[in-house]
Amino acid sequence: MNVLVVGANGQIGKHLVSFLQNKDGLKAKAMIRKPEQSADFEKIGAETVLIDLEGEIEPIAKAAKDVDAIVFTAGSGPHTGKDKTIMVDLDGAVKTIEAAKMAGVKRFVMISSFDTSREAIQSASASFAPYVAAKHYADDWLRRTELDYTIIHPGGLTNEKGTGHVKAAEEVERGQIPREDVASVIVACLENEKTIGKEFQLVSGTTPIKEAIAAL
Amino acid sequence: MNVLVVGANGQIGKHLVSFLQNKDGLKAKAMIRKPEQSADFEKIGAETVLIDLEGEIEPIAKAAKDVDAIVFTAGSGPHTGKDKTIMVDLDGAVKTIEAAKMAGVKRFVMISSFDTSREAIQSASASFAPYVAAKHYADDWLRRTELDYTIIHPGGLTNEKGTGHVKAAEEVERGQIPREDVASVIVACLENEKTIGKEFQLVSGTTPIKEAIAAL
Numbered sequence: 429m430n431v432l433v434v435g436a437n438g439q440i441g442k443h444l445v446s447f448l449q450n451k452d453g454l455k456a457k458a459m460i461r462k463p464e465q466s467a468d469f470e471k472i473g474a475e476t477v478l479i480d481l482e483g484e485i486e487p488i489a490k491a492a493k494d495v496d497a498i499v500f501t502a503g504s505g506p507h508t509g510k511d512k513t514i515m516v517d518l519d520g521a522v523k524t525i526e527a528a529k530m531a532g533v534k535r536f537v538m539i540s541s542f543d544t545s546r547e548a549i550q551s552a553s554a555s556f557a558p559y560v561a562a563k564h565y566a567d568d569w570l571r572r573t574e575l576d577y578t579i580i581h582p583g584g585l586t587n588e589k590g591t592g593h594v595k596a597a598e599e600v601e602r603g604q605i606p607r608e609d610v611a612s613v614i615v616a617c618l619e620n621e622k623t624i625g626k627e628f629q630l631v632s633g634t635t636p637i638k639e640a641i642a643a644l
Numbered sequence: 645m646n647v648l649v650v651g652a653n654g655q656i657g658k659h660l661v662s663f664l665q666n667k668d669g670l671k672a673k674a675m676i677r678k679p680e681q682s683a684d685f686e687k688i689g690a691e692t693v694l695i696d697l698e699g700e701i702e703p704i705a706k707a708a709k710d711v712d713a714i715v716f717t718a719g720s721g722p723h724t725g726k727d728k729t730i731m732v733d734l735d736g737a738v739k740t741i742e743a744a745k746m747a748g749v750k751r752f753v754m755i756s757s758f759d760t761s762r763e764a765i766q767s768a769s770a771s772f773a774p775y776v777a778a779k780h781y782a783d784d785w786l787r788r789t790e791l792d793y794t795i796i797h798p799g800g801l802t803n804e805k806g807t808g809h810v811k812a813a814e815e816v817e818r819g820q821i822p823r824e825d826v827a828s829v830i831v832a833c834l835e836n837e838k839t840i841g842k843e844f845q846l847v848s849g850t851t852p853i854k855e856a857i858a859a860l
Contacts, residue, residue: 485762514729514778515773515774515777518730518781546701549735550699557731558730561730561731565781
């Protein structure tokens with residue numbers, strides 16, 4: 429299974445590409461924005477493709493032509509301007525979804541935010557609300573497609589080492605989770621077709637990842 | 645016909661409320677954000693309702709309970725932060741649309757931007773693209789409803805005095821139009837059911853407004 433990782437140079441993306449390259453039957457195609465980001469991926473044998481997520485849909489669709497699944501884990505990040513929130517977290521996600529359709533790629537894994545409901549938009553702080561809204565509309569767009577999607581709603585992301593153990597369900601108590609464990613969960617979703625059409629909240633827990641995902 | 649004007653204190657909104665108040669069979673309910681904005685509307689006999697478009701849907705739905713149509717002409721404006729673009733131009737519009745559904749108000753007139761197509765997002769400048777994207781997704785949301793909508797795509801807005809003459813069609817050459825004429829066109833749409841389910845670009849022209857709208 430060849431997986432296009434959109435946002436490969438992000439912190440979850442880097443773990444994910446590495447995991448995919450180290451698993452039999454899986455490989456990554458890392459979608460990156462800058463040429464200087466390619467070296468680390470080439471070192472581990474991952475193909476890279478240079479595309480600006482703020483550009484046209486067609487190059488993304490072209491990059492998706494030879495893959496079996498797409499993972500959207502790009503994010504504008506907290507240090508970019510607020511205008512990037514709508515252009516990357518919403519419009520970039522929608523363009524990737526449309527590219528999947530154009531390329532005939534059915535499998536799509538979306539890394540969303542912990543709670544992207546209407547209530548979450550309304551209760552978010554003024555500075556966080558635009559991000560929640562962007563993710564709300566991106567998730568909504570994906571749900572309305574015929575794609576084989578999985579939407580992952582991780583809790584607060586940390587850079588701690590992964591534990592390999594999580595709690596995953598439609599609703600879980602708010603908590604944190606290492607980015608490395610989120611990447612492992614993405615791999616587990618790609619390897620388990622039972623996650624198609626599902627979405628779940630995800631925090632650190634006591635259940636081995638494969639088992640937690642199988643129980644969804 | 646009682647018309648809820650969302651964004652009544654904006655420049656188009658002010659013209660619109662005044663026109664509605666001066667026409668037999670039409671009246672305005674001005675939705676405003678700050679108490680000090682109410683005096684001008686009360687002076688011309690228009691009802692006002694104090695609602696923050698960044699708040700919950702329910703108050704908007706409540707305000708819509710006794711109206712026959714809703715006009716969305718709110719805009720974050722060029723002087724607000726970019727985060728307001730997604731919260732007002734997209735999320736505020738979507739909440740107003742959802743409020744219309746909740747209140748059972750079928751007629752909805754949206755003041756959009758001249759071109760909100762995918763191509764327009766891609767070709768817009770970095771500073772204008774977030775606004776175009778927000779309007780793109782708001783228009784899309786409205787099109788997917790069962791509401792009796794009309795989407796108006798005006799050209800560059802000016803504060804010139806209205807001429808009463810416009811050019812309106814699915815596609816027209818880019819141009820300018822006084823905000824006062826846009827307000828007159830909104831009234832003409834509310835008075836002409838043939839505009840239901842239609843959207844059109846609008847610039848200054850040589851055809852009397854009523855006639856231009858009837859020819860759509």
